[in-house]
Amino acid sequence: MASLPTDTRPIIISGPSGVGKGTLYKLLLSRNPSVFCTSISHTTRDPRPGETRDVDYYYTGMAEFESLIEEKGFVEHAKFGDNRYGTSRKMIEEMQGKGKVVVLDIEMEGVKQIHQSPISARYIFVAPPSMPILEARLRGRGTEKEESIQKRLAQARNEIEYSKTEGVHDIVIVNDDLEKAYSEMETFIFGKTQEQGAKQGEMAGVSVQD
Numbered sequence: 001m002a003s004l005p006t007d008t009r010p011i012i013i014s015g016p017s018g019v020g021k022g023t024l025y026k027l028l029l030s031r032n033p034s035v036f037c038t039s040i041s042h043t044t045r046d047p048r049p050g051e052t053r054d055v056d057y058y059y060t061g062m063a064e065f066e067s068l069i070e071e072k073g074f075v076e077h078a079k080f081g082d083n084r085y086g087t088s089r090k091m092i093e094e095m096q097g098k099g100k101v102v103v104l105d106i107e108m109e110g111v112k113q114i115h116q117s118p119i120s121a122r123y124i125f126v127a128p129p130s131m132p133i134l135e136a137r138l139r140g141r142g143t144e145k146e147e148s149i150q151k152r153l154a155q156a157r158n159e160i161e162y163s164k165t166e167g168v169h170d171i172v173i174v175n176d177d178l179e180k181a182y183s184e185m186e187t188f189i190f191g192k193t194q195e196q197g198a199k200q201g202e203m204a205g206v207s208v209q210d
């Protein structure tokens with residue numbers, strides 16, 4: 001699918017840690033490189049070995065980061081430990097200016113902030129088939145210590161609860177079989193326009209009443 005979707009608003013993908021949203025997001029970008037792009041985040045942390053400046057992150061001093069917050073330069077920002085991370089509004093606008101659809105992989109607090117920002121976006125929540133499967137994926141990834149797994153599972157429960165709030169997400173995709181979840185995501189992104197959706201909704205309403 002190489003042509004742009006009808007709805008070119010940024011796409012926000014969120015979901016609990018280990019659910020596979022990073023996997024889905026990377027597939028979307030690698031299978032449609034001419035359509036989608038991501039926004040490089042700003043961070044106040046130092047580059048790690050193997051990371052490239054202006055590719056992995058925009059590495060920013062704390063003072064500069066804070067003045068960007070003051071100027072409302074971020075659509076969302078968060079603090080993890082002593083470090084701050086943010087998604088710049090200017091970056092999103094620049095990518096849109098290049099004719100690409102911006103895709104962001106954002107955690108729950110970021111989703112809340114983007115809802116408050118002037119950015120109009122489409123929101124996808126990736127849900128696990130069950131909590132035991134989520135736990136197995138977190139363990140299977142082999143990147144987390146036991147304490148971190150427990151923390152992520154507790155946070156996952158909060159996120160799943162939040163995902164049930166009316167109007168927060170446009171679609172919830174259960175990542176059971178990866179390719180099935182991927183194709184559901186593509187159908188949503190490239191699929192029917194809001195107008196067609198509304199019309200179909202009306203028609204469905206008529207047929208039920210009839």
Ligand SMILES: Nc1ncnc2c1ncn2[C@@H]1O[C@H](COP(=O)(O)OP(=O)(O)OP(=O)(O)O)[C@@H](O)[C@H]1O
Pocket residue numbers: 015016017018019020021022023024137138140141175176177178179181
């Ligand atoms: N449908 C699936 N079936 C089985 N395993 C999967 C599926 N989707 C992803 N995985 C695996 O689950 C693990 C977690 O996936 P991933 O790292 O993409 O999660 P994430 O939601 O991006 O997590 P984080 O927010 O911590 O980065 C990975 O090992 C990935 O290969």
